Amino acid sequence: MNNLTEKVIIRDNHRFETGHATHEDAQVFYKRSHIGIDALKREIEGLRKFNKIARSGILPFNVPKLINHDEDTVIAEYIEGIAPKFITGDTDFTAFFIDSFVAIDELTRNAQPKPSRYSHPNNSGQMIWQILENDIRACDEHLLIGEDRLQACVDYLKSNHSSLEARFMHADFTDNNLLRDETGNYWLIDYESCADDWPRWYNVVNFTYNRRMKYPELESEMKYILRTVISKCGPGLTTYDEIRFIVILRGLSLIIEHMTEPNDSHATNDKMNPELYARVLQSIDSCLNGSIEQWLK
């Protein structure tokens, strides 16, 4: 985008440069992709769709307006706000997450249920369980997982992918991607993971699972959010199997993300510690041996 002046970079990594700048006399937020147009297409489409569903008036957060885009840059409304941090005991913020996940679930129902991305091979023809197995085996210390457990995970993903229903989803709905403005309103940002084919429960499981694993002091809030969202959205026959699937997927992905250098699919820089590893393995075991309800209580 040529007509951006007074650029101030907020963050620049191997994937994106983000910042604010002046565009036609207004302050705007911009994101420039270093990894091609596809990553920006998701950001643009995501912003568009969220702007559309925000018109329902039932979302508890606001969505920045999409202003313009070209081959490598998207510009959006600049939000003056600060990133809220989830701390234990924050009942208002807990309720905000519940209301957000429930409202999004309501607004993204498909007329016909469709299979999720995990029922299709990737561009190289591999299914998710093959990708995860290969990535786990390529990690240092992968044997800590144990052959039996790894095989059981692969078998579970292989046998249960078809119970997942595809939904349009932000897929990175966390306190890191919210801004709170001076009037106390929340704004959802960072639409680069948006897609139509995420599994229905991905947002809420991803958010609660990652926080629960990394910040054990948030365990009771995270369990409460997941349990409440499931009950408010109306669980179906396969809901717990779908939750298990996503926990196993996220558990294996956390191990991979913390044992490999940042790349196109993750920006995680911190390394796995033994306590985190133990919690991840325990969560995977709860899913494999069927005691997920217990794990949520």
Ligand SMILES: Nc1ncnc2c1ncn2[C@@H]1O[C@H](COP(=O)(O)OP(=O)(O)O)[C@@H](O)[C@H]1O
């Ligand atoms: N619309 C916006 N207005 C103001 N600041 C924003 C806006 N969108 C993002 N930011 C800021 O830029 C940072 C990075 O943007 P984000 O889209 O979250 O990219 P990433 O997490 O991939 O680096 C955010 O953490 C936030 O501080």
Ligand SMILES: [Mg+2]
């Ligand atoms: Mg972000």
